[in-house]
Amino acid sequence: xxxxxxxxxxxxxxxxxxxxxxxxxxxxxxxxxxxxxxxxxxxxxxxxxxxxxxxxxxxxxxxxxxxxxxxxxxxxxxxxxxxxxxxxxxxxxxxxxxxxxxxxxxxxxxxxxxxxxxxxxxxxxxxxxxxxxxxxxxxxxxxxxxxxxxxxxxxxxxxxxxxxxxxxxxxxxxxxxxxxxxxxxxxxxxxxxxxxxxxxxxxxxxxxxxxxxxxxxxxxxxxxxxxxxxxxxxxxxxxxxxxxxxxxxxxxxxxxxxxxxxxxxxxxxxxxxxxxxxxxxxxxxxxxxxxxxxxxxxxxxxxxxxxxxxxxxxxxxxxxxxxxxxxxxxxxxxxxxxxxxxxxxx
Ligand SMILES: [Zn+2]
Numbered sequence: 009x010x011x012x013x014x015x016x017x018x019x020x021x022x023x024x025x026x027x028x029x030x031x032x033x034x035x036x037x038x039x040x041x042x043x044x045x046x047x048x049x050x051x052x053x054x055x056x057x058x059x060x061x062x063x064x065x066x067x068x069x070x071x072x073x074x075x076x077x078x079x080x081x082x083x084x085x086x087x088x089x090x091x092x093x094x095x096x097x098x099x100x101x102x103x104x105x106x107x108x109x110x111x112x113x114x115x116x117x118x119x120x121x122x123x124x125x126x127x128x129x130x131x132x133x134x135x136x137x138x139x140x141x142x143x144x145x146x147x148x149x150x151x152x153x154x155x156x157x158x159x160x161x162x163x164x165x166x167x168x169x170x171x172x173x174x175x176x177x178x179x180x181x182x183x184x185x186x187x188x189x190x191x192x193x194x195x196x197x198x199x200x201x202x203x204x205x206x207x208x209x210x211x212x213x214x215x216x217x218x219x220x221x222x223x224x225x226x227x228x229x230x231x232x233x234x235x236x237x238x239x240x241x242x243x244x245x246x247x248x249x250x251x252x253x254x255x256x257x258x259x260x261x262x263x264x265x266x267x268x269x270x271x272x273x274x275x276x277x278x279x280x281x282x283x284x285x286x287x288x289x290x291x292x293x294x295x296x297x298x299x300x301x302x303x304x305x306x307x308x309x310x311x312x313x314x315x316x317x318x319x320x321x322x323x324x325x326x327x328x329x330x331x332x333x334x335x336x337x338x339x340x341x342x343x344x345x346x347x348x349x350x351x352x353x354x
Pocket of ligand 1: 267268269270271272273279283284285286
C-alpha cells in the first residue's frame, strides 16, 4: 500500500484515468480502494459505481450494527450523488427494521424525499408496516410540485409519470408554459416596447424576416464593449434616462414628456435614435451608423432599411450579429447626448 504520493505509481495519472481504472470494481472493492490514499478516496467517491445505482438490501443482515452500518452506507452513497441522475432500490422486508435502526429510519425517509427529484428509477419492496411512511416520503414533494405547476400563469398538469417519456412530456409542457408566459408578459408590457417583434438573427438573408424564438441567446449580449452593451441593454429594458421613462416617475402625462432637443415630439427611444432633428451631433451619429451598416452588409441593406419604419429598422440592426455592435455604439453615444442636455419640463 503506498504511504505517500512519492511511492504512488498512479500519482502521475490524471484523475480521469485513475477513475477509469476503478471501472468494473464492485462497491466493496471500491470501498477498499478508498483506503489507499486521500486521492484514491476522493476519486472513488466520485466514481459512478459509488453513487449511480444504489441498493439497500437488508435481507442478509437484519439486526445490530451490521444493519445500521448498511443503512448509513446507503445514505452516504446517496449524499455523494450531487444531484446527478441515479437509480435506487430498497429491500426492507423485516418487521423489526425500525426498532433496529431507530432514528436512522427517519433519516432514510428524509433522504429519499430530498433526492426524489433526480431519481431515474426507484423500487421499494418494504414490509407492509412501513409502506405508508415510504409512500408519504416519495409523494410529498410531488404534491408540492403539482400545486406549484397548477399555479403557473399557464398551468401545467402533473400526472404520475410512468416512464422517462412521461417525464420528458412534463418537462416539455413546463418549457412551453415558460415560453408562453415570457412572450405574453413582454408583449403585454407597455414598458418594453423594443422587446416586442424581435427578429431572427439571420433577418438580412431572409426575404420575409422571421420572428426570433422567445428564448434564445441574443446577439447584443455578445457586444464586446461593456459601455456600449450596457447602453443598449438599458434602452431595451427601459431603464434609460429618456423623458418617456424618467418623467413617468414624476407622474407627467405621456404626451407632455417632450424631447429636450426639438420639443416637438414625445422623447421616446425611437424618436431619440432615428427621428429627432434637434441635435446636429445625433444627426452625424446616424450618418456614421449608416456607413457602418453599408460597410458590413452592403449599400443595398442601407437602402432597404431606409424603406422601413424606425421600429422595424431597429429590430433588423438589433438581431443581426454584425450590425448589433455599431448599433450599440450608436445607442451609447445618442444616450450620452441626451444625458448632457437638461430634461425639458413644461
Ligand atoms: Zn427631438
